[in-house]
Amino acid sequence: MNKQILLNKRPQKIMTSDDFKLEIVDIPKLKDGEVLLKNSYLSIDAGFRFWMNEGSGNNILPAMALGQPVQGIVLGTVIESKNPSYKQGDKLMTRSAWQEYSVITAENDTVYPLPTAWECDDSLYLGVLGETGMSAYIGTVDMGQLKQGDTALISAAAGAAGIVAGQIAKINGAKVIGITSSDQKSQKLINEFGFDRCLNYKSSTPLSELIADECPNGVDYYFDSVGGQMLEDAIANIAQNGRIALCGAIASYSSLEPQLGPKNLFNLVVRQASMKGLMTHYESDRYDEMRGQLFKWMQQGTLKNAESCFEGIEHAPAAFCGMFTGNNFGKTIIKL
Template structure:
């Protein structure tokens, strides 16, 4: 039988990870025992939160350990089953991460329906990224018809879904992204009302004010940093700020320092709340049902940036911090 290829955390990065952060190894494939299944990996997800897990510090999810497989969302095919719940050929979703095979206990993964949409969508718009957008926007942002919603990282996996849900709810949507190509996609394909290229803007604060003549009612923050500083200046009274990510600071070697927002929040009677998807575990069914309905009705579109080849997983992960992807970034490791 084939060997199991794995990618391990070789060392904890200081600043931006590089190829020395990762270690490639091959191990024997463990034969499943009763109540277990052997999975051949098809897709793996690369996500910004994985950078946080490379740091040995308390967080909402345990850090990776040195010489452990980098865990994360993955989809695979059952190639051998010793479980009554699964059979050969089933497509399953789990968190078995960056390895070509995985022997799982039957309660570690769940079977997905490969007929409702391409299986890759269960790592994106119908999976954790779609659910993150759904709950972060609707539960914390609470957009109302006619309000203005601004999204940073708007062409990414989460941001692109947030904008579409905001449009479904009747909001005016402004996206912030890093290339003209991405902004063209946001406006022409996803029907955003305005899009701002933060890399070419000479005064982002003014450009946001121009794109949001009635101010900002909801800000969905995926990036933090100077972009968020510029948005905060433009918020309205009773604005809601959803803090989903802070990718601008993930690779900083020192502390992230910027303007203090407390005075703005007080003056504007605004709400700012962070969250992780784990806060909504008991409501995943609700979110999944809504996302699938909108997708089937043609109200949601999605884009995927798919790289091919197991050996390219670290490169794909590093691309996240260069902003090279539109939509969900995945690696297809097998057919």
């Protein structure tokens, strides 16, 4: 039998576990060209919240259908194959759904064999060596162009992408300031992950003022997972020739109304600063290069993995909701 998590209701501003439903169905029979995967991990990704909204479909994903399994990235082992490209025992990652078994159709063009070049736990390929880790890499290495003494400001610093971005910025010689929701997370980032300082965006002092106090010469690089007011606060403090990597916009995924952009974009003009989006999915030809460097840093001990791992598919809804209420630390995964 195949346990699945369905999208039961369209989540509103505050998402709850009731928006999801566990269902047990038969494991489907394979057609020619298809592969059956027994999943060992589900990747829980904040970005998928966006495609739960009505009419949210775009060139990356269609809007998720009500009553259908929640879309997400899985990692599993082939247990049956009617596709000559894959054999029993192959480990694959693919965009599929929150379920224990996935059928990969012949048309699915998001199937990646688990790399074998680096000896490590499979779960790392969903986190530090996965899309979130590589998003941090593209932002911080390629777009950050950091030099010794630069100031790097990292949003959602205790999340999967942010915690890697902060550590890469440190490796590249920057003073690293994280933004997070609690003093407990801040202490962990400073004591265990090498951040220099952290700002609590829930403090009574406006974040823009906290940034200005901490970064008197401005922010040379901002890694943005959040968008909204936080992006505006970073732009207010951007340094001359500063760089902003737009990785995500978690503050707006739950919003049912179109969001206004930052009101202070003219700051980018006068400070000759740049702001650019990134989409890791389109850089798959560079995955080996990026994973190679990330793994090397891990071996050297300058990059640490951080994971919130929950066991059992029934925990996927609560784990996902927790990413929007500050409950996770590092990469959130479900072990099946």
